[in-house]
Amino acid sequence: MGSEANKENDAIISCENLVKIYKTDDIEVVALQGLDLEVRRGELMAIVGNSGSGKSTLLNMLGGLDKPSAGSLYIDGRNLLKFTEKDYIDYKRNVVGFVWQNNARNLIPYLTAQQNVEMPMLLKGVKERRQRARELLTKVGLEHRMTSRLDQMSGGEQQRVAIAIALANKPKILLADEPTGSVDTKTSKQILDIFKELNRTENLTIVIVTHDVKLAKHIDRVVAIRDGKASSEIIRKRSYADELNELGGFESGNEEEKEEEITTEELAVLDRSGRVQLPKEYLDSLGIKGGSKVKVELNEDAGEIVVFKSD
Numbered sequence: 602m603g604s605e606a607n608k609e610n611d612a613i614i615s616c617e618n619l620v621k622i623y624k625t626d627d628i629e630v631v632a633l634q635g636l637d638l639e640v641r642r643g644e645l646m647a648i649v650g651n652s653g654s655g656k657s658t659l660l661n662m663l664g665g666l667d668k669p670s671a672g673s674l675y676i677d678g679r680n681l682l683k684f685t686e687k688d689y690i691d692y693k694r695n696v697v698g699f700v701w702q703n704n705a706r707n708l709i710p711y712l713t714a715q716q717n718v719e720m721p722m723l724l725k726g727v728k729e730r731r732q733r734a735r736e737l738l739t740k741v742g743l744e745h746r747m748t749s750r751l752d753q754m755s756g757g758e759q760q761r762v763a764i765a766i767a768l769a770n771k772p773k774i775l776l777a778d779e780p781t782g783s784v785d786t787k788t789s790k791q792i793l794d795i796f797k798e799l800n801r802t803e804n805l806t807i808v809i810v811t812h813d814v815k816l817a818k819h820i821d822r823v824v825a826i827r828d829g830k831a832s833s834e835i836i837r838k839r840s841y842a843d844e845l846n847e848l849g850g851f852e853s854g855n856e857e858e859k860e861e862e863i864t865t866e867e868l869a870v871l872d873r874s875g876r877v878q879l880p881k882e883y884l885d886s887l888g889i890k891g892g893s894k895v896k897v898e899l900n901e902d903a904g905e906i907v908v909f910k911s912d
């Protein structure tokens with residue numbers, strides 16, 4: 602394909618210096634302060650961060666639910682900052698699917714699971730809706746609940762219907778904002794397994810915003826956001842033993858043993874202007890306050906840049 606659209610070595614999402622400012626009355630909130638992020642096609646990744654750090658704001662920008670104030674945002678080769686209202690509608694219908702914590706937002710309680718999944722296809726005029734709805738519900742493990750009314754299903758089951766709905770229009774990207782925020786640990790694991798399966802079998806790109814540390818532990822790439830900027834990134838590397846297991850189908854060990862075999866590396870993110878956010882714990886332990894001056898030294902031979910507290 603080698604077109605212009607693919608020049609960002611297969612990044613399906615590419616944001617650079619993304620800024621979002623909310624203006625309410627006379628107050629301005631800078632929710633995203635120049636955020637850089639790239640997501641590869643077919644990747645499954647998570648975004649974590651404290652409350653108010655800008656996670657939902659970012660997801661809303663990626664989902665075309667709101668417009669960035671500045672910076673650049675390319676998704677699937679399209680420049681979202683140049684979008685017209687019509688482009689946004691088309692984008693939301695054809696490129697992204699959305700799953701929220703509170704699924705009441707896209708579910709109709711008195712309809713069955715199947716009718717709920719058929720709804721977005723009806724709006725789009727898709728043929729063979731029934732067949733497709735059944736396929737999608739089977740994918741999320743609800744083949745036995747197709748004709749149940751939504752208000753007769755558990756929270757976890759409703760969340761799975763919401764995932765099926767998000768997939769109805771065959772999106773390229775699935776965005777999930779706290780998808781396991783209101784379910785128990787077991788259901789949360791089931792939902793993650795569905796995401797992993799969809800990612801593996803359909804090459805669907807998935808971005809999950811989560812507070813759930815247990816969930817994030819099972820995701821290979823986790824980007825942490827602080828004050829509206831990407832601050833650090835955890836990359837999980839599978840152990841050699843795990844890779845062998847996957848290839849050869851050997852008996853895998855129990856979950857706890859497996860977790861120990863996985864090594865992780867946490868990296869700070871250097872933005873495109875060369876800025877880096879130092880981990881808050883490091884600053885706290887040396888008693889360095891934000892806004893104070895520090896000494897920065899280059900140690901070329903050792904390949905180091907060292908930051909010193911100055912008095």
Ligand SMILES: Nc1ncnc2c1ncn2[C@@H]1O[C@H](COP(=O)(O)OP(=O)(O)OP(=O)(O)O)[C@@H](O)[C@H]1O
Pocket residue numbers: 623624625630631632650651652653654655656657658659
């Ligand atoms: N529509 C809005 N109008 C004004 N300010 C907003 C709006 N939406 C978000 N904000 C502000 O922007 C900042 C980032 O909010 P955001 O919802 O993205 O955080 P979050 O990381 O998703 O938090 P949480 O984990 O609590 O969901 C916050 O200071 C919030 O108050």
Ligand SMILES: [Mg+2]
Pocket residue numbers: 656657658
């Ligand atoms: Mg949020």
